[in-house]
Amino acid sequence: MFSFSRRKAATVLAAAGFAVAASFTAAQAEYPEKPITMVIPLGAGGSHDLNARVITSIIPTYLEQAMIVRLTPGAGGQKGTQEVANAEADGYTLLFTHNYIDMLQQHVETLPYNPNEDFIPIARINYAPIAVVVRGDSPYMTMDDLIAASKADPGGIQMAHSGNWGALFVPAAQMMNALDMQWNLVPYQGGGPAMQALLAGDADVTMGFPSTLSGQLDSGAVRVLATAGQERIYDDVPTFGEIGVEGDVGFMHRVVLAPAGTPDDVVATLTAAFQALAEDRTFTRMMGRLGETIEIIDGPAYQAMRIEQNGNYEVLVNELTSQ
């Protein structure tokens, strides 16, 4: 009995000693020493969710720790964003969001956090340029036709979008501003239903990302009239630049943010891991299969873009809401 309890005591002691030793080495050890949570302020099954599933299944190779996706939808993305804003700035809670939630919402609503001061960008994963789409049998053969028709009949053209201040609404609004025309903006619950409205004839025009369009394009069900940016995506389709819509219009950037105050070495580790994804063959193959690009840029470079977006969106919202 005595010997038994002594052995037990010895075991306990050894275990305790090991735990202390482990925690001591852990304190010395490099970040990350436990799994990292990546919060998505959106629901399950969306394109952000799919992107995140691919990222989190590959990035452990470089971080040597698991990365867990936590979906926190609600209040148009504010719920998840607030959660990360309030989280400890230790690099164990990250936010995977996009530029409209990140930079535009502050001009539309009162937020329970300050996006400019509460976050620092870690990496932009990729971005998607939007395309202006009409039905295959639409009378508008070119963007000029559509613009002329829109100016001739202000509000007569029905434009289906994926929700107010969302990825289709904002470029449409920016376009209306830049080209001095008026569309009747009708909200749908997502890009899919908006596309269906176009195909069914309820809407005259909508927008979509090329990765989701190819099936419709190949069959001739839809026609692309213009694409975002300065470089042509389709050989015979003009860019926003060519039709007179300049600037960072119509791009959805998927970005990873961390709470402000995250230590520099932690930021450096995370940055290196995200940069490494671009070279990872499994990652590029899986993203390619999803039809997503990989255009990783680091935090400081994206921060400059955030500041520009902030200014642009402020002007846009002021112009739209003052009417």
Place this chain on the structure above:
Amino acid sequence: MIDFFIEGFGMAMRIDTFVVMALGLFCGMLVGALPGFTTLMAMAILLPISFFLEPIVGIPFLLGIYKGGMFGGSIPAILVSMPGTGAAVATSRDGYALTQKGKSRKALDMALFASVFGDTASDIFTILMIFPIALLVMQFGPPELFAVLLMSLIIIAATSGSNPIKALIMMLLGLWLASIGTDPLGGVERFTFGIFELKSGIPLLPMLIGVFAIPEVAKVVMENKKVRQLATVMGERLTFREFGASFRTVCRSTVIGTSIGIIPGLGQVVAAMMGYSAAKNASPTPEKFGEGELEGVAAAEAANNAVNGPTMVPLLTLGIPGDNVTAILLGAFVAQGLRPGPQLFEEQGAVVFAILIAMVFANLMFLAIGYLSIPIFSRLVTIKVSVLIPLVIMFAFAGTYVFRSDSTDLLMLVVFGVFGILAKAAKFDVMPLVMGFILGPPMEYAFGQTVAMTNGDMAGFFLGERWGATAVLMASPFIGYLLWKRMQRVPTD
């Protein structure tokens, strides 16, 4: 077409397809049975696995999770009155009443048979009619959706109980609760009193568990019987005769569910309720519904599973996902190099048919998996009541919390639990409340879209361009009145 079908049939006959499908079905059922865990989450997490499998293996795996999860949701609904999704609400009504009578096995068997029948029939119908359905889907826009949702609410209120005034009061309360939060169209906050937690509205899960499970727990506790009867028996299995007696109901619900599946944006909740209401209306003894009628379980389950077939149509023919589940499937298709859309059938027709045929076989396989699993699940109610009740309470709270890790939801659970207990005491049915709450937001959204589409000329728009929606709107009050009158007629014998 026929040769694609035959080729696809050959492709689907693979042992690894069947093995992963069985795995998906079983895992899906377990996940679906746990309140708070959704099949959607399970599918999203397991999606990357499918990237590494062949299309004819990976996609049936995901479909298995989905189908297993659908049935899984009805297990807690029947056993402990804890529907984890809106689709299981109608099932829990008669299902839990049967459990209380000691017939939980019969209820689970009926749910399984009706689900599998409804799903299989609608899948086969979809395979045969995929292109006509694709054309039909296009006829439904926001005005039609609004009209059908409004009609559904009227039918639910009219058929829910003997007192339509009480049902209407509860439904209006549900509609009001649904309006709390941020207005989905204008972005204006309503009834939030500046509380951030209310900004995204009241979540569904705490309400479902609160108003359905908590009052039943409270009832058992307050009655304080030494040995609760139901706790000792799980009863016999369903007989073939009993299924035969409900067969008409199952068929009716399958037709209703399939039709509702064709209308984009309606979904399983409406299907289950409409199937249930129709069965109640057609029954010679409508007053028995809600008291433990096997037909009630059959009606709800056949209808909500029959939605599955047609919801695949916009995904396959247009490449447009109608909901989150089909969005994940779209991801799986695309990752396999299959681009759903008009050309998919021309280029990869055999693969598409192989997947659709695998879907039908998944149903048949689930019949066996479910049948063998039911005795294990129904053992739950044989646990001693002093253990079962704390377990149910634990699952109620844990499930609510795990859903989105928000402690406010626990508070909501308690509030709705107390509300449910009071409503039960005052003999108010909570079903119309929940249906108003679930169907209110899509109806409001569809109405807002319609207003935006009309450009100000509402009457002209409806009468001139949308005669289908107009007809449904005109007919709704009469249908509601006739159903109510029928419900009032108590059999004389």
